Amino acid sequence: MSPKPPLSLLLLLCFSLLLVPHSLSQSSINDAQSLFLLKSAIDVSNSLPWRLDSASSLCTSWIGVKECSPDGRVTKLVLESLNLRGTLKPNLLSSLDQLRVLSFKSNNLSGEIPDLSSLTNLKSLYLNQNKFSGQIPSSLSLLHRLKVVVLSDNLLSGSIPVELTSVQRLYSLQLQNNQLTGEIPPFKQSSLRFLNVSFNNLSGQIPLTKALSQFNLSSFSQNPHLCGQQINKICARDSFLPPSLSPNEPHSASIAMPPLVTSNHERNHKKRLIAIIAGSVAGGILLLALISILLFVLIFKKKKKKSAEVNAQPKEHEPKTTEIETEPPTLQHRDEPQRPVSKPAFSWETESSGKLVFCGGVGEMYSMEELLRASAETLGRGTVGSTYKAVMETGFIVTVKRLREVAGKEDAARDGEEFSRKAKEVGRVRHPNIVPLRAYFQAKEERLLVYDYFPNGSLFSLIHGSRPSGNGKPLHWTSCLKIAEDVATGLFHLHQSGLVHANLKPSNVLLGADFESCLTDFSLVPTFLPPSPSPSSSLPSPSSSSLFYRAPETRNPRSSNPFTPSSDIYSFGILLLELLTGKVPFQELVEEHGEDIPKWVRSVREEEKTESGEESDTAEEKLGVLLEIAIACVSVDVARRPGMEDVLRMVRDARAEAMVASSNNSSDRERDRPGNSPG
Template structure:
């Protein structure tokens, strides 16, 4: 009897969850689908229904119902029953009424309700969803003030509220995770807060708000804000005296401006360049690099020098060209005034952290060869790279081209690189292996980003290694330095560093040969081995260990387990590590034709991670490995192809 009761306790909750999700969806359909455009059937599994894009353990986690002629008001109570929703999109329908309370959708990460007829205020319940990253409510009829609590959503990545009737002041959004913002075509007023997060956006994010002012957009003085005319005075003596004062003030001001210009020209001609370089060369502030970033000879360095800036001489310094639809709120003058510190050096060029006077920070990569390739090829390739937009890729924002200077501007990632996280300041690169859950999380992030690069214009990363993986605001892994091999002059005799060499596929170790997508797969496999062992490839892993790589990985992990710092040794852990190791072994095959494509690599990783999610719930394997619990439990990035 007790056994039957226990079985019911295990089985009933799962089956009831499926029934509740099905009933909740059917109740929603009854109120918002009068034309019966959704062929949902209560006798079938809701995970197979149209619009249900993903389920986790029988629960609906991704619901995307777009362009489906939905009308009416959403029943918030029924929607809240879908408690496992990660992604919700009702984009491009005719839904009306207020956006319902969503405070019970604790797992929600992505919300698209744009292009509907919603009215009422911004749903304050969204501010309580701490996993929420994307909010798109554009082109509705929403009104009222934005609650200040919106600034408390810690992982906010995209906020699109354009095309509504919002009023009042813009809250002081200061989330470092915020990368996309559009508040245009509303009725906002007052001054745009000068937070670091908002200063990165230009006027296109705020335009067509009549009473809104700020650094990004000039005040639009309407009739209510027009300057009143000067009052006429009957005392003609006073009027005459006032005129004299005004004339004297204007004359004095003009004289001061002229004196200032003369002095400025005089000092500019006398002042030597801080870098000691002329003809438009950017200064280098020191020989240091971040831990894990190799120098020319492959030797890591830990020091940094700060405080110096970028410095040009000459009048023809070119123009900063922004890539993509959205210009950022800085220009070449801001970069010239920025303080800079060296982050690292490589075969392609040097990398700097540039802190502008506004407090906004960017990463600037100065290319070594400012003459190769030709300007038209250089520009064409950058326009392609600038079109890459993905959560696991560091975005290229702008470029600068002058006679003897080429710069690339990227977003700055304050959390550092994967190399630093794995190895810290150890010059030998000897770190600790990660827990298998972290290995899978990072592997999926990297495979997703790499596949995106491969599928767009047939591009190649060409320099994949742990120091070229940066950690985002949510500690997601993001690829940088992608596609820059085209800027390496083939006539240059400079060889890659030792550390970089062994990430490269055997067929691409001749620096004169261009990398391929198959070579990227090899580098990815080496990176997986680095995650599992905590060892950087300072020797050729395939040549050194050959078919014994699995044995070597196992011995390294067992050594760390004995010291109490490695992975737990239960069955689930061993199974998932074997699966990940088999993927790495397939990637580092000596023959390029024997390696899988990235789409197959990503599929295998996702299959392993999905199985791990189920099996880990039935095991006691909750070892935090080497990372903190916060990083360890990070969710996978959810996004829609919208």
């Protein structure tokens, strides 16, 4: 149980509030006070440097306060991986009634999940990877705007509240890795797109509602007593048995004994019955004889066929072809993800010395044998290798990147110690806007990287869809700003960790469960960069397409390690231009048409506005600052590019100003997501 704040702390709190500028609204002051009380209850390691005398800058300087409303109310609170511990009391959060997003992911919080029904505006709740116990509160059903509920990796018990079936906007429900029991409620929400209740103790038949029928084994695995069509497991039915004749059964007393004397009618009936039985026996013998003959014929044919197959098999020492190509074919369009191609299983050969190593301090989640038996789909082929979706027999889904062999870098790329060192360094990175490396594998001629699977696809797919030309639609201004902030936040964290991305492009930005943007394939290119062909080729290969996003100084083949935070900033600027226009960047865009970039961007958006009529008249003003940031980032002169911290600050300021300007336009606020979320 968390200790009550000491009297001295409360007095200090009251005194500090007197120092807060009077320009702040009373509601904003209440938010600051609530957050400070929250800190005193769960921040025993002082990870949150919040001070009430800085409450005037609550929305810009307090760690974890990601967004505020125009009147200074906190709308997005993200306190992840901060070693917070203790119990969340309902009164600690009840006054933060303007919260849209609340996240305590990856901490050490314990006790029961509090009643959050006072947070009437909450849309997304992330309490995963903690030590919460007890039951899931049914009061969550009172949050009618709730879309995303992530309570996975806790110690929750009891049943899934049936009241959650009344949350009409529910989009994602993640309850895996808990101790839940009972049956799965009959969810019927048409908005439900993501569900995971695996690794619990649920039982009974999975309801055959339209909403639940769209999910497969991966959503329900490791619940031994579950059954249903979704997991191809037949439910046991009660068999209908005749009444027992045991004298111990209550109804047996009502069965009359047969009379001692039988009538002529009964004797005739018995003769007919004997004749029927005799005929049935004779027919049965004949039927058995026919079945025996048929079985003899079938066995003879089967032996003959098997003998023919044995003769047709290759010799024992003949080479076998693998199902995963060692040299991927050239893509028709740059790094556009390929249409998934189903494979029955991974079939590459592994060395006996190979080992699957898990990152981030976690134990073995699955074995290499389980991974090799997984069914596989090709998701795409990029600069450093091919990417596959792997569905294991347990239903667990991961993304596997198979690194291609690198010509000309044998000493570095083939060195096992160098690979392990780099993989461990990358595997330590954890951030909400970065796809974590979960495990890696290496053998003599095989290197694999295992990541989380992101079913929502990439930013490239969001912008361009299935258009083979690479010409997509410019995204709405709210989506542009949201994606820009997510990518900049992840990139800044990489740079703070001493890493560079070196391969930033839309296909390496994946969309999470709440359509947050997450960076992947970071820090691989400097070590595993294949030789780059000329970017002027008519059919660019995956590696040459990356050149369009790379800074000019990185294209010099004589440079030993040209990738720096500044080169990442250049790539970020090119990505912003693609966000703003929906057009894949071309090689001469910066070098030859630098001064014309603003004119080009505005003309593209104006053309799209004319065709669709969707953009508001003030959209250009909101995106003007973002365009200026992009132009500063793509400066050919390295010295003139801003630093990543400055870029992130400018993007956040631009988004905050845009949201304030549109505070009276509720329709714009509802579209502040890059994906097509349910309304």
